[in-house]
Amino acid sequence: MSLHRFLARLIWLCVLPLVFLAAYLAIDSVRSAQLQRDARADRLARNVVTAIDEDLNARMAALQMLAASPLADDASRWEDFYREALGFYRSFGSHVILADQQLQMRFNTRNPFGTPLPALPVPKGRSAARTALTTAAPAVGDTFVGPVARVPMVAIAVPALRGEQPVALVLSVFEARQMQERLDRVVLPEGWALTLRDSVGTTIAARSPPGFDAAADVDPAGRVAIASTVAPWSLVLEVPRAIRRAPFVQAAVVLALAVLGATLASVAGGSLAGRRLARDIASLVAPSARTSNLPAIREIAAVRALLDEAHGRRETAEAALRDSEQRFRATFEQAAVGIALVTPQGGWLRTNQKLCDIVGYTQEELAALTFQDITHPDDLTADLGQLQRMLAGEIETYSMEKRYLRKAGGLVWVNLTVALVRRADGRPDYFISVVEDIQRRKEAEIALQELNASLEQRVALRTAELTAANQELDSFAYAVSHDLRAPLRAMSGFSNALAEDYGDRLDGEAKLYLDQIDIASRKMGELIEGLLALSRSTRGELKREQVDVTAIAQATLAALAHSEPGRVVDATVEPGLTVCGGARMTEAVLDNLIGNAWKYSAKSPSAKIRVYRGELDGKPCVCISDNGAGFDMAHADQLFQPFRRLHRHDEFPGIGIGLATVQRIVQRYGGAIRAHSAVGEGATFCFRLADEDEAA
Amino acid sequence: MRRKTILLVEDNPQDEMLMLRALKKVNLANEVAVARDGQQAVDYLFGEGEFASRAGAELPTVVLLDIGLPRLSGLEVLVRLRADPRTKLLPVVILTSSDEERDRLRSYEVGANSFVRKPLDFSEFAEKVARLGVYWLATNEQPQG
Numbered sequence: 001m002s003l004h005r006f007l008a009r010l011i012w013l014c015v016l017p018l019v020f021l022a023a024y025l026a027i028d029s030v031r032s033a034q035l036q037r038d039a040r041a042d043r044l045a046r047n048v049v050t051a052i053d054e055d056l057n058a059r060m061a062a063l064q065m066l067a068a069s070p071l072a073d074d075a076s077r078w079e080d081f082y083r084e085a086l087g088f089y090r091s092f093g094s095h096v097i098l099a100d101q102q103l104q105m106r107f108n109t110r111n112p113f114g115t116p117l118p119a120l121p122v123p124k125g126r127s128a129a130r131t132a133l134t135t136a137a138p139a140v141g142d143t144f145v146g147p148v149a150r151v152p153m154v155a156i157a158v159p160a161l162r163g164e165q166p167v168a169l170v171l172s173v174f175e176a177r178q179m180q181e182r183l184d185r186v187v188l189p190e191g192w193a194l195t196l197r198d199s200v201g202t203t204i205a206a207r208s209p210p211g212f213d214a215a216a217d218v219d220p221a222g223r224v225a226i227a228s229t230v231a232p233w234s235l236v237l238e239v240p241r242a243i244r245r246a247p248f249v250q251a252a253v254v255l256a257l258a259v260l261g262a263t264l265a266s267v268a269g270g271s272l273a274g275r276r277l278a279r280d281i282a283s284l285v286a287p288s289a290r291t292s293n294l295p296a297i298r299e300i301a302a303v304r305a306l307l308d309e310a311h312g313r314r315e316t317a318e319a320a321l322r323d324s325e326q327r328f329r330a331t332f333e334q335a336a337v338g339i340a341l342v343t344p345q346g347g348w349l350r351t352n353q354k355l356c357d358i359v360g361y362t363q364e365e366l367a368a369l370t371f372q373d374i375t376h377p378d379d380l381t382a383d384l385g386q387l388q389r390m391l392a393g394e395i396e397t398y399s400m401e402k403r404y405l406r407k408a409g410g411l412v413w414v415n416l417t418v419a420l421v422r423r424a425d426g427r428p429d430y431f432i433s434v435v436e437d438i439q440r441r442k443e444a445e446i447a448l449q450e451l452n453a454s455l456e457q458r459v460a461l462r463t464a465e466l467t468a469a470n471q472e473l474d475s476f477a478y479a480v481s482h483d484l485r486a487p488l489r490a491m492s493g494f495s496n497a498l499a500e501d502y503g504d505r506l507d508g509e510a511k512l513y514l515d516q517i518d519i520a521s522r523k524m525g526e527l528i529e530g531l532l533a534l535s536r537s538t539r540g541e542l543k544r545e546q547v548d549v550t551a552i553a554q555a556t557l558a559a560l561a562h563s564e565p566g567r568v569v570d571a572t573v574e575p576g577l578t579v580c581g582g583a584r585m586t587e588a589v590l591d592n593l594i595g596n597a598w599k600y601s602a603k604s605p606s607a608k609i610r611v612y613r614g615e616l617d618g619k620p621c622v623c624i625s626d627n628g629a630g631f632d633m634a635h636a637d638q639l640f641q642p643f644r645r646l647h648r649h650d651e652f653p654g655i656g657i658g659l660a661t662v663q664r665i666v667q668r669y670g671g672a673i674r675a676h677s678a679v680g681e682g683a684t685f686c687f688r689l690a691d692e693d694e695a696a
Numbered sequence: 697m698r699r700k701t702i703l704l705v706e707d708n709p710q711d712e713m714l715m716l717r718a719l720k721k722v723n724l725a726n727e728v729a730v731a732r733d734g735q736q737a738v739d740y741l742f743g744e745g746e747f748a749s750r751a752g753a754e755l756p757t758v759v760l761l762d763i764g765l766p767r768l769s770g771l772e773v774l775v776r777l778r779a780d781p782r783t784k785l786l787p788v789v790i791l792t793s794s795d796e797e798r799d800r801l802r803s804y805e806v807g808a809n810s811f812v813r814k815p816l817d818f819s820e821f822a823e824k825v826a827r828l829g830v831y832w833l834a835t836n837e838q839p840q841g
Contacts (some may be wrong), residue, residue, distance in 0.1 A: 483764070485793040489816055490710035496818035497717060518818075525816040532795075 003278045011270030019259045026255040030247050041192070045226040045237040048186055048194065052179070056230045059092055059156055059172055060138045067160040067170040072098065078106060082113040094174030101166065103129050110148050120171070121147045125200035126232050129169050132157035136166050140231035142198035143176055152176040154204060180205035191243040199232035217241055338435035344391065344428040346370035358414060358437050360407035371433070376403035376411060390420050391428055401438065413442035477535035484528055492521040530657030533588065534642060537664040543582035544690065549622050550577045552587055553611040556594045567607070569598065574612040577622055581689035585665045592658040593624045593685050599652055600683065601628030614686050616672055621688035630677040639675055662687070700833045701727045703756040705737040705773070707765050711814070718825040724833060729756065734768025737761070738776055741783055755786055758832035763792040763799060771806055778807040785839040787832060
């Protein structure tokens, strides 16, 4: 709805209630004027009737006085009675008639006494004479034409009562003209009509404006009829329709004029105000016409000021936005990496030159493609998977290395970073993809990978060779253990059997030789055992478990003490020592080290062996020390070589394989072993198995 | 009463001699049959090949089985014996120079009743063999069937 129509409607809405109110007031005032007039008509009619009734009553009272006269009874005195009646005529101007019960006139003051007279005339309606006779009471009759005077007359009859019986009637007859004179004296508003009618409707007297037609001009509402209380007559007052309606018409015309005037004034004023308001508001709608005069309405002027301010701010903001857009465009176009805006379906919305350089397509060509079209098939699944996760809101961004298919053929490796921009309602709007060309790096990587692969292959080959060599060594050791033992057993067995079965036939020297065979075979047996132990120390599973060193050391010392009950050795083992390794391997280490301590302290006067917690390279370790023969530290480097001995066999027996075995076990576990000694001052061997901190 | 015998499976004639000597010392030499390789041992027990005449004959009370044998190895022999219902429960003692853990484990896995190492020391060896003979022939209760 335009402002103009709105204002017009507003004006009409304001004026209409006033119009209705004015109409209501006008109708109300017309109605009350009408009621007033009706009341006035009623009152007027009643007054006239009352006056008529009073006149009739006065005549009746006078007639009654006449009737009461005894002269009426005696016909001989009727002449006297006639004279009395003339007095009545003089008073009231109406003649008196005496009539008998048969309604025969006896005299009439109109005529000289003694004039023969007709019977009383009978009116069309009620007869006063008859009524008076039958009711024995005075009565007024309807109009009739007088037989003597030949003019319309009315009669009042009063019976002369003797006892209760009427003996004669005294009548007064007067012309209807007298009533007409009475009506003519009434002050009657113009146009109104007055009619006095008898009981049968005959007009006794009437007064009406010229050309008055009661049937045509008067509505029932305009007619008031008042009945006389004395005569059977009624007075009818009639107001013609035209006169009754005159106030309505008048009021309607005035009202119409007033409403028209008021409406015109309102509409004119309203449209004037409306036009001004519309002009002011129009200046708000198009504030660009800044130079035009300011709105006169204060509130609108304030709004206009606000709008102007906002307009100014918006222009500033737009300028800032243009700057920002320009900077963004420069960043976008001149970035050293490829940048693209991508639709959620994968279409390229906007791409920069760098991206085009990377993939070899122009921006127009890309616009007709999707990223799926130029992504290497092997990378597409991973890319789409990440995209779905991002659309689902699981991740904010993702990066991946992938390959694009270049337009000219061939591949280009890129590092892709994608972020999702959502609309205000949370729906995905577009992706921002940053594409970095990593082709050269990737090539280097691939070359490195290939190199690594070939290295790994070589390592695998070497390992296989080593494994084969180890297996060979293994089967060699197995063969040694199994096959070298049998001939030894035979040598030792048969030399023993010879000594047992034929000893009595052999001399001393032969027995000595046999002993040498036995000793040699035993020595060789020991060597084989040592070799096997050494070989076993580099084979088998590498277990890592908590091993109770204290318990093993104590058991080993107990076994040694048991094998040489004669020796007194002061042996102490610190409680709670543990290492992390295999139980059998730990046992082998401790057997060798404690066995050596036991062996090399054999010649000390009071042998001492100690097993305790020490420190090696800042880490906890287990140490075994003795106060035995010791060794020269200058030869310490030879200590752990197989079959290498620092003592003569006749000093301390042995085959020189124990420490080599110990070192191999320790090294296999990634641990360490070290020896400290001086000749004659005993030796200390410290070791730890695992490189990590053990609860030693 | 059933005659109690020992089947000795040994390829080394010197070990065989030494063992027979040890068994003789405890008067068990007459009860000993000798097979010199794995196949021979299987043939002997099932009465096949060169021992076809033995078909249905009584089984020995115990088998002393070396591991390193020509043709069929000791463990292969043992697997065959355990697979056959006739010899499923036959007592078998593995007697070997090896003290390798894996040999021991494998022997028990395929159903050896005992694992005995041949000592290098002559007297120890003689004593062990003699005791084995006495134990399996006199002390041990045989499974029925």
